Amino acid sequence: xxxxxxxxxxxxxxxxxxxxxxxxxxxxxxxxxxxxxxxxxxxxxxxxxxxxxxxxxxxxxxxxxxxxxxxxxxxxxxxxxxxxxxxxxxxxxxxxxxxxxxxxxxxxxxxxxxxxxxxxxxxxxxxxxxxxxxxxxxxxxxxxxxxxxxxxxxxxxxxxxxxxxxxxxxxxxxxxxxxxxxxxxxxxxxxxxxxxxxxxxxxxxxxxxxxxxxxxxxxxxxxxxxxxxxxxxxxxxxxxxxxxxxxxxxxxxxxxxxxxxxxxxxxxxxxxxxxxxxxxxxxxxxxxxxxxxxxxxxxxxxxxxxxxxxxxxxxxxxxxxxxxxxxxxxxxxxxxxxxxxxxxxxxxxxxxxxxxxxxxxxxxxxxxxxxxxxxxxxxxxxxxxxxxxxxxxxxxxxxxxxxxxxxxxxx
Numbered sequence: 320x321x322x323x324x325x326x327x328x329x330x331x332x333x334x335x336x337x338x339x340x341x342x343x344x345x346x347x348x349x350x351x352x353x354x355x356x357x358x359x360x361x362x363x364x365x366x367x368x369x370x371x372x373x374x375x376x377x378x379x380x381x382x383x384x385x386x387x388x389x390x391x392x393x394x395x396x397x398x399x400x401x402x403x404x405x406x407x408x409x410x411x412x413x414x415x416x417x418x419x420x421x422x423x424x425x426x427x428x429x430x431x432x433x434x435x436x437x438x439x440x441x442x443x444x445x446x447x448x449x450x451x452x453x454x455x456x457x458x459x460x461x462x463x464x465x466x467x468x469x470x471x472x473x474x475x476x477x478x479x480x481x482x483x484x485x486x487x488x489x490x491x492x493x494x495x496x497x498x499x500x501x502x503x504x505x506x507x508x509x510x511x512x513x514x515x516x517x518x519x520x521x522x523x524x525x526x527x528x529x530x531x532x533x534x535x536x537x538x539x540x541x542x543x544x545x546x547x548x549x550x551x552x553x554x555x556x557x558x559x560x561x562x563x564x565x566x567x568x569x570x571x572x573x574x575x576x577x578x579x580x581x582x583x584x585x586x587x588x589x590x591x592x593x594x595x596x597x598x599x600x601x602x603x604x605x606x607x608x609x610x611x612x613x614x615x616x617x618x619x620x621x622x623x624x625x626x627x628x629x630x631x632x633x634x635x636x637x638x639x640x641x642x643x644x645x646x647x648x649x650x651x652x653x654x655x656x657x658x659x660x661x662x663x664x665x666x667x668x669x670x671x672x673x674x675x676x677x678x679x680x681x682x683x684x685x686x687x688x689x690x691x692x693x694x695x696x697x698x699x700x701x702x703x704x705x706x707x708x709x710x711x712x713x714x715x716x717x718x719x720x721x722x723x724x725x726x727x728x729x730x
Contacts, residue, residue: 320361321381322456322639324415325388325407326373329429332406334604338585340372340392340403344554351450354391359384362454364447364461366422368439369484369584369603370429375419377456385409416460416635420628423468425477426621429607434483435512437468455642460635467631474627475620485515487606488580489523492548495578495599503527505542507534507559508552512582516550536564543568543577550580551587560588565595573597582606647715648697650724655689 327337342350347365354363354374362377378384392403410418418427423440425432444461447453453461472478493499504525506517509532517530529542533553543549543565553559560579569577579600581588586602593600663685667678696718718724 320377322377322415324373324375324410327406328371334602336406341585347446348450350395351452353395355452357387359387362457363452364457366443417632419464420467420631423464424471424624432477463631463635470627471624475623477620477624484582485519488516488550488582489519499523499525501526502547503545504548505546506530506550512552539564540567544571548578552583553587558589562591565592647718659685659689
């Protein structure tokens with residue numbers, strides 16, 4: 320069963336494309352339930368951040384499974400996904416595994432080593448668990464990815480000189496308007512990202528900080544009329560800051576500029592807002608250049624993180640290779656144990672004179688015999704799976720047929 324990753328990210332698609340294909344957070348569980356019901360999709364997980372939308376899946380069949388995931392994207396969203404062909408990548412097998420490990424360690428982030436990504440991978444894993452769309456393969460893969468992310472942050476300096484979307488937003492604000500002491504800032508959005516941004520801006524010394532949760536237009540006009548900087552991150556599916564709202568706000572402060580930092584995907588601020596005199600706007604993609612200088616402090620860590628990625632990829636590959644032997648080994652052990660117990664029961668019934676000590680000795684001897692008989696076959700098929708998966712699968716199928724185990728080893 321192949322592992323695949325279908326997705327688009329900041330590397331392949333601009334924010335205006337990513338926002339068209341973003342799933343509302345409150346529908347992610349529903350989407351996973353719908354996705355797992357496709358016949359060729361054995362397991363599935365969706366990872367969505369401001370910089371990416373990716374579907375990881377284990378498929379019964381590659382061609383059929385990828386086709387069904389694409390149909391899912393169209394059916395669930397009730398709209399065309401044709402433009403995704405220009406931006407979407409499909410990664411298969413080791414490529415998908417390696418990509419996820421690079422994501423979780425921060426190597427594939429828009430801001431190298433960003434602080435939020437590991438928590439976002441964990442949340443995606445938890446959502447898939449709640450939706451029961453995970454099986455053994457993706458469960459093992461994502462646990463490996465999470466551990467890789469932890470190792471990268473604890474064993475290297477990839478997370479040093481803390482860079483996150485929240486930090487980048489605060490840095491961008493300082494670069495654009497200068498020191499924040501004496502400034503008035505409005506943060507729209509009370510989720511995790513909005514809260515982090517508010518803390519960062521407060522630490523930068525802004526005089527007046529207001530946090531709003533998707534305010535009504537009248538309140539938003541009033542708030543913007545007094546603000547120097549607006550940072551928005553609501554998760555709304557439509558524009559929260561419109562040209563009409565900003566025009567009304569600027570009418571009350573014609574001599575003061577307004578700087579908007581939009582870190583939401585989908586975007587909260589209509590891009591047309593930037594055409595209004597006195598208004599400047601930066602979206603999440605525009606933050607990358609703000610913190611590129613901090614990448615210099617992390618470059619030394621990248622080779623070490625690459626080693627961690629390789630180590631965890633190899634560990635998962637070994638597990639994945641060996642798993643072909645697990646069903647037949649389990650079936651073989653169960654069959655031997657059933658025969659052993661049945662024969663012991665017959666023996667004890669025929670020899671009622673045996674005492675408890677004698678029964679224990681006979682039982683122990685039977686366990687030893689079965690263990691020694693199985694040891695060679697179990698060890699060889701497990702070791703073979705690590706070297707030549709196809710040959711191990713052939714051996715597993717032979718054992719399955721010879722002993723009528725009905726375990727149907729997976730291809």
